[in-house]
């Protein structure tokens with residue numbers, strides 16, 4: 514295909530989810546010409562808990578998205594409720610004393626709406642092609658990346674750029690083509706989501722229940738707009754493989770359990786539960802190479818404890834764009850320059866991902882969960898310690914220190 518101004522860009526962004534659309538917005542701020550290619554057409558669904566908390570909200574503010582989100586049929590979240598295996602609960606209020614200058618509310622908004630908002634905002638500043646399924650990377654005679662090809666409405670098309678951002682999610686074609694797609698079960702989790710109507714006692718809280726039916730995973734119950742709940746379960750792929758029950762059966766067990774049955778008594782299931790995988794940020798991966806960087810789920814950045822990945826996807830977009838700027842300033846796209854991306858990414862996200870990996874392991878210990886949550890439900894001091902950690906004003910690593918549990922026991 515002939516190269517012309519209409520198909521040559523600075524960066525090709527593959528995937529228009531939170532990583533890709535945010536990357537286009539950040540790139541526009543520094544004057545880089547991008548194109549987003551996405552195999553779907555927007556608005557499209559994405560299986561998710563739909564929660565936009567802490568870190569996501571920080572980047573949403575930077576990209577001027579908060580007002581747009583608040584105007585949608587979303588739930589505004591002020592409280593996080595944690596439930597223990599023996600059903601003791603404690604609430605963390607986002608507007609507590611620790612949160613003097615940090616995020617005071619979160620949101621739950623269907624990804625079909627949120628991703629479309631972000632994509633349409635990006636579309637104002639970047640070229641986009643929907644229904645474009647990238648199938649391969651193309652190189653020049655010296656093995657330098659010069660673009661990608663793919664199917665656009667069944668026609669094979671070529672798009673050119675010296676730099677590629679792989680923002681194409683957990684099954685990333687870019688990661689696969691570059692030999693960076695991990696196949697290890699223990700690095701991935703699986704989760705299913707289902708929307709329900711008329712679930713009782715939904716207010717402004719998101720609920721995470723570490724209960725026997727799912728342990729060491731959890732059951733989530735989030736309000737998601739007017740009278741709708743987003744519910745689901747998440748667990749490691751290894752655990753799912755070893756459990757004789759199907760994921761849908763585990764979810765049914767939770768809904769029909771003594772503790773939750775009454776809340777679902779008059780409820781109505783709005784869809785068949787759908788599952789998707791979560792590439793967890795349990796180890797530092799290589800996410801760069803000559804002429805490319807991997808972002809968001811393609812880079813395996815989901816928090817292993819909470820299952821959140823939108824904020825980290827947006828964080829990776831900001832960092833990748835910073836590195837792209839350096840590449841263009843030096844007119845050099847090789848791995849010696851792009852490797853700084855991995856370094857900055859891990860500096861920014863590594864400490865939290867490492868802590869969450871340890872926390873995920875602790876979640877296997879039923880007794881420990883019971884002790885901490887029981888104490889937190891009745892003891893203001895313990896609640897304060899945990900709130901402080903979540904508000905990042907007390908190091909969260911403390912949660913992985915055995916002494917912390919001794920302290921809780923005797924507080």
Ligand SMILES: Cc1cc2nc3c(=O)[nH]c(=O)nc-3n(C[C@H](O)[C@H](O)[C@H](O)COP(=O)(O)OP(=O)(O)OC[C@H]3O[C@@H](n4cnc5c(N)ncnc54)[C@H](O)[C@@H]3O)c2cc1C
Nearest residue numbers: 528530531532552561562563564647682704809810822823
């Ligand atoms: C069940 C579940 C619950 C979750 N709950 C939460 C939550 O509550 N909060 C939270 O923060 N995170 C949550 N996550 C994680 C979150 O969904 C992801 O981390 C986030 O979507 C990552 O964004 P992304 O842009 O990297 O990838 P995606 O959102 O997956 O976007 C990838 C895009 O790439 C496109 N694409 C893929 N392949 C190609 C191709 N070959 N050519 C062109 N386009 C392509 C896709 O169409 C898609 O639009 C959850 C995940 C799951 C599975």
